[in-house]
Amino acid sequence: EAQVTQNPRYLITVTGKKLTVTCSQNMNHEYMSWYRQDPGLGLRQIYYSMNVEVTDKGDVPEGYKVSRKEKRNFPLILESPSPNQTSLYFCASSRQLHYEQYFGPGTRLTVT
């Protein structure tokens, strides 16, 4: 089954404790992206990647890191999480830029 998977689905952590949210797709897509969804703000792009070893900032990259060492994986790293990073996070992939995106199930992160 073609899909985008994210882990964990739910995470409660404390300020400053590094964490990684994994994202994997099995569709051989070139493009992957991370978004955060907050009430009243819609989805905002954090980082995106157009191919292996090619990543770029989206609209809200502060406090986040990403890497794309393999085509299928695109982890999101929070080196020192803060409460304002409490949000619902979505990973997405698409075969190319400007095409429809396929989203993972979301990761609900709470930072206390």
Place this chain on the structure above:
Amino acid sequence: AQKVTQAQTEISVVEKEDVTLDCVYETRDTTYYLFWYKQPPSGELVFLIRRNSFDEQNEISGRYSWNFQKSTSSFNFTITASQVVDSAVYFCALSETSSGTYKYIFGTGTRLKVLA
């Protein structure tokens, strides 16, 4: 600057009514792409439609139809004979490459409630 505006925060309709969700976008590019996504109460995001800026033909898919008008920078979505299963948050999105920077911008969403 690029922007997507969904002015309707929430709409409630009774089943079988028609409903239109508005989307207005701003861009300086001549080449861009527009999308609609659905987020049902279960939370996943589901792709509905993609349109490029050179194709203003309206599209119909079952009870869903989309009206793309470049003159008013709008890409509206109509559900005919709404059903309870249409209850969801609907997002309009714009994709473009401006000055070498790729942008994928979502509106803030419209929550549609269809009452039985």
